[in-house]
Every structure is written in structure tokens, then in C-alpha cells.
Amino acid sequence: MTPDTDQLREQAEQALRARELGVLGALLAEHEPPEIADLLEREPHAADRAVLYRLLERDQAVEVFELLEPGQRRELIDGLRDDDVARLFEEIDPDDRVQLLDELPAGVAQKLLHGLSADERELTLPLLGYPKRSIGRYMSPEYVRLRARLTVGDALSHIRHRGTDAETIYMLPVTDDERRVEGVVGLRELVMAAADELIGDLMVEARTVTATEDAEAAARRVVDEQLLAAPVVDGEGRLVGILTVDDASRILELADDEDAARQGAAEPLRRPYLTVPVFGIVRSRVVWLLVLAISALLTVQVLGVFEDTLEQVVTLALFIPLLTGTAGNTGAQAATTVTRALALGEVRSGDVLAVAWREVRVGFLLGTLLGALGFALASLVFDVHFGAVIGLTLVAVCTLAATVGGAMPMLARAVRADPAVFSTPFISTFCDATSLIIYFLIATWLLGL
């Protein structure tokens, strides 16, 4: 399908340049929403994106909108007329509506909510009651629930009657009189069963998520457990919504975007790279870069303390980037591995000591290996004393860097911060300063300075 999209892009560019809006509209009408979303994701000019989006037919516009990233949704809204926004807002799903409200200024959000039809507002307001970043804001309140005493035949006609607006009918929660979830049954099982079988006999134990739970953790579970959807319950186990695997995947993709960006010490763009203006990219990076540069002033201080030592043996300066670099790399490896393991739920904050102890050993082994090599090389080129300085420093800094790199994300999680904020560059900067101190202490000691 990729070549198709490239062709669409070329044709669209031509029509845009020639301002042939009729041709463009016809071209868009011929294509599927995913292709149009892809086109919008790669169009670098904001004005052209707005033109393209306004040319879409009504149904197409809704479907395309639901495929876009949050930042891009907001941008398109900004470019539409008020009545178009109101219509779009009425037609998208309640969970998409809640995500959009989070993007918009409070005043605009209030106005949009007031403009909603009573039905849709009633579906939307409960979701807004859940805390930000909880799965309650991402679930769908439109589901079909069954009762255990129904026969398969009755259940199917109930589904035919009530299923039109439901987010999914492939996973059907079974509830009691108090809406408490007793189990779930798949549409597949209903279709394969005889008409007189009872839902209560077909249903299996439900894998539920709680509405106040962290959205990423809940979504990760739905994907990991290979569920099509999970019932979302309140504190008393009562059904309040449903989380489908495609919504869960979408949540994880945004979370992974965030982690990837933070690991590289940038804020997530939340929209396709090519659609972000240069200033937007600068904004996503400048704060982190400044913080890191200011922290790096520490290394200037440390070296200032040892300036006399440096003047005595300028050769020491030659190895500074090698040593700080290796420490940074070792720390980055540990931090990356542990951050990912935390994201996947493979380790929890309680495992901090187990993780630190593993990383002490890993760092020591890596340091010993690199240290032996460093000792051999530096002894050959300079002398054995100098070799010992380099070798010992490598052992010490690798051990320290791996331990700190592994422990930092764990500590972040323990204090409920995002483990990915202890990004690779952050760990590197920390390791730079500490490895310089270790280096010069070992050097003054072994070289008798």
C-alpha cells in the first residue's frame, strides 16, 4: 500500500500547487481514511494540511480525525470554522472527545461540551470525572452487556437491538443486577453455540481493569494478555466501560513515543515529525539541553579543582573524553534496559535492590574487561603507572555508572516520577562529573602528584 500513498502524495501536491480544489476533493474521496491520514502526517505545510482536511467529506473527516495523533488533532481543530468543529465534536467517539478536550484551552472545551447533544454529553461527562492519565478517560462508555440467565438466541437478538453504537460487540461483559461483572463471553462463542445454550454456561472469568488505574499499565495488560477488549470497572467491580485492544495499542504507542523522546532528552512532539515547525522542535529540546549544559558546568568545576594536577601531567587530559564517554555509555545501557523493563512491568519499584545488585556485578565485569584492555594499551604507549590509572579508573567508573544507571529509573518510579526522565543524557552528564573525580583521585594517588 505504501507506493499508493506515495502516488497519492504526488498527485495531491500537484493539485495543491495548481490550486485545483475540485480535482483534489475528488482525489481524496477516492482514498481510504488511513491513506489520507498518512498524507496529512507527511505534508509539511500547515496551510496545505488545513486545505486538505477541509476538503474531506463529512464521514471521512471523522474517520481521518480519529486516526491522527493528539497534537495534529488540535492543529486541525484550530483551522476549522466553529460550526465544523461542533459537528466533528458531536460525531467522534466519547473517548476521543475526552482526549481532545484535554488538548484545548478550558474556555473552548467548555463551549464545545455545552454545544453537545444531551445524549453525547451524558456519555462524555463520566469519562471526564476520572483523573488524567487514568484508563477511565480512555475507555468507551458504549458497550453491550448481557445477563447470565439469557439464552444465546436471546443474547444475539439483544445485541442486534443494542449493538449499533457500541465500540465493540466482540467481547461482551456479563453483569448481575448491580452491574457487577460476573464474566465475559466472546461473540465468537455466541455464534458457535446452539441457540438454547445459556450465557452463564458460556461465559469465562473476566480480565478486568479498574477505571482509576494508570492508562499505560492497563493498556499494557490488555495487549500482553492478548485480549480483544477488557471490561472497565469502578472500585466496587461495577461495569463502567470497555477498553478495546486497538485503543490500548494507541495508548501504548503514545507512551512509547514519550519514553523514546525522554530517553533522548527531548519532550515528545505528539505529532508527526515533518508537520512540526522548526521552532516547535527547538522548544521540545531546549529546556533539557539547557538543564544538561548547566549540570555539565559541574564538570568544569571538578576540572578546575584538579587544574594543578592537569598542568603537571597534561597527558591526563587526553583520556578525559574516553573515560567520561565510557562511563556515560555504561550508564546509558543500564538505564535503557531498566527503563524498558519497568515500562513492560518486568520489574517493579520493589525490585530496586535486586536490580542494583545485578548492575553492580554487570558493571564490575564490564569494567574489568575494559580496564584490562585500557591498562595494556596505556602501559604500552605511556608507562605502567599510567596504565594502572586508566585501568583502575575504568573498573571503578563502569561499576558506578551501571549501578547508578540501573538504580535511577527504579528510584524515579518509586517516587512516582517517569523513569524515562533519567534519560541517557542525564545519566551521561552525571557520570561525566563523577568519573572525572574518580580519575583524578586515582591519578594523584598512583602517580604521587
Add this chain to the structure above:
Amino acid sequence: MTPDTDQLREQAEQALRARELGVLGALLAEHEPPEIADLLEREPHAADRAVLYRLLERDQAVEVFELLEPGQRRELIDGLRDDDVARLFEEIDPDDRVQLLDELPAGVAQKLLHGLSADERELTLPLLGYPKRSIGRYMSPEYVRLRARLTVGDALSHIRHRGTDAETIYMLPVTDDERRVEGVVGLRELVMAAADELIGDLMVEARTVTATEDAEAAARRVVDEQLLAAPVVDGEGRLVGILTVDDASRILELADDEDAARQGAAEPLRRPYLTVPVFGIVRSRVVWLLVLAISALLTVQVLGVFEDTLEQVVTLALFIPLLTGTAGNTGAQAATTVTRALALGEVRSGDVLAVAWREVRVGFLLGTLLGALGFALASLVFDVHFGAVIGLTLVAVCTLAATVGGAMPMLARAVRADPAVFSTPFISTFCDATSLIIYFLIATWLLGL
């Protein structure tokens, strides 16, 4: 559900320590496969994992197995008796079977294949014919297809008859006499429709993937387009399998694992962190660390060239970590953003010039900002000449680092290498050496050395 799992873990540990295998077996039988998979993912001792797994009931063992990561599947296989392995191999899905074969030594794989029943072997062999990393190896060959001329009623009885072993019946491909895909219809649409409607009237255009396509790209599309499943076709558009969204999510999770690890300059562990022996972790990191350390010898060389300059002005050494660090951070930011954009398909290799030009501007803006600050600070503490050296160096290295950081992953993709191999540490090491050269050239020029 998390507290449940923690409780299960505690009880299992107790029973394991007391070697009460009967108690343990009963405990495991009471829990769902996802909980047991979670338990296995966090049990640090290989022997205990093997004991736990062998105690599972037959059906449970299959379900748990399918939830585990590839590395852990292989480990468990190694700990089972040959006949247990053969039985498990017979019962898992064909796509899981193919993944497992890729993990095993060729001899073992051959033996297992020969031991398969004729039916299962016939399902498995076609998948093995597709290239590694293509979606053909991950698809399911067990699907139900419909014909356009069928009525809904006939289609439903066909599904009841043929659907038992199918991977999914929620998305049903519609094919012609040559098995070419004409469209798809959802089980939802069938259930909601009248019995005498025709499949041809209900079906919609199929979003297909091609069996030889890259597995990650195909999976990303299924998730991005929010499909429940996509028909997989051969070069002639004939149906050969089906890719479900849960398999697609699993592929993406493993791909993201790999990207995350490579970004931190480590190889992916392919199994839960706590289950990997310390030597295994060392192995995943040591090659990269060595390569980077050896590349960093370049920085020693560069500084060696400028040793005389350094002896004249030792103060220059104080800023080395700050400058190399800032260059590394700027490069890492760009590389991370672009690598992620490539993974998401937001940019393609053809966009290399567009990306490089954006990053030149971003880097120049960031460098100008940091350079102005650096100039001010260094002028205050030292003198204005020195300030100019620091300021100009920052402008130059940030521009270069962002451009290189952004362009490297694009070039990797263009030559069909994994963009994530140009990891943050790799970019940092490259930036270290180039920024030192720039620094000393500017210093010799401005300070008249």
C-alpha cells in the same frame, strides 16, 4: 490484578522453598495463564522457573507458553523432556511454532518438524517458506474465508462449521475463485444483518498486507489503522493467511524492545530482565561497549595532536567534557526523534534532505542560544577571547551534531540497516571527536596559539 500476582508470587516462593510440589501445583491450577506468565517473568532462578512450568496442566502450559517472550520460550523448551516438547509443539499455533523454530538449533528444529502430525506440518511449512522478518512468518494460516455470493445465513453456518480452529472469525476475508481477496466483512456486520442479505453487499474494501513485507511495517499498519485483523496476500493478491491485531501488537512490542535497547547501545535481551543471568546481560552490552571505547580512542588521538596547545592553555581542558557532552546530547536528541519518526513511518528514507535541513536549523538555533550563554559565562569568569572560543564552538558543534544525529538514522534506513544502530552512544562518540577538533581549531585561531 497486580496485588493478586504479588500474593501468588509470595505463596509460590514459599511452596518452592518448602518443595511442596503438590501445594504448588494446586496453587497454579487456580490461576489464569497471564498471572502465571507474570510469575515466570519475575522468577530469578532458572531451576525454579523450570519446576513451575512443569507443574502446569497441559492446556495451561500451552496458553502460558504463548504469552512468553521468545528467549524465555526457548529456555523452557530446553528444560522439558523430549515428549513434552513434542506435545507442546503440536499444540501451539503455527505462527508461534515458526517463531520457536527460529530460536532452536537446526537439528532440533528438524526433529520437531518431523514429529508433527501431517495436518499441523502442512499448516506450518508454508510459513517457513517466507523470508525471516517478513510478515509471512508471523501470520496465521488458519482462517475462514467467505464467498461474495453467499447469504448471511449461509455464511454463518459455514463459519459454525469451519471456525473452530481459525485464529479469528471476527474479520472474514471474501475471496473469488482464484482465492484473490475481493473484500472483508466483520462478524459484527454479519450478526447485525438480516439472514438473506448477500456477503457481496456487506463486504468492504480489504486493507491487506503482503506476505513478503517487513513484519514490523505490516504490524505497524494494522495497529495504526485500528484493524482487528488484515488478510495476508501473496504477490498475486491471493489469500495466504491472516494477521490479527494482537499478533501485530506483539510484533511491535518486540520491535520497540529492540529499538529501545539499541538506542542505549545494547542488544535486546528478548526475555524479562530479572530472568537473564548476569553474564547474559554482560553479553548483551559488551560488544557495543568495546566498539564505542575503541572509537573513543579517536578522541585520545585528536587531543594528542593538540597536546602542545593544551600545555600552553590548560584552561582549555576544563571545558572538554562540557563541550563534548553538549554535542552528544544535541546529537542524541536529533537521532532519537528521527529514529522514532522512521519507526512510525512518519518519515521515509527519501525525506533525508528535508530532515537534514530541518536539523541544521534546529541545531543552529539551539547552538546560538547555548553559545550566547556560554560566551557570557566564560567572558565573565575568564576573558572575552575565551568567551568567544566557547560561544563559537557551541554554535558549530550543536549545528553539526543535530544534523549528523538526524541524518544518520535516515542513511541507515536508506542502506536497509536498522536506524537504531546509530544509537545515542554511537552519535555521542562521533560528536566527541568532531567537537574536539572544532574546539581546538577555533581556540588556536582566536587565541592566536
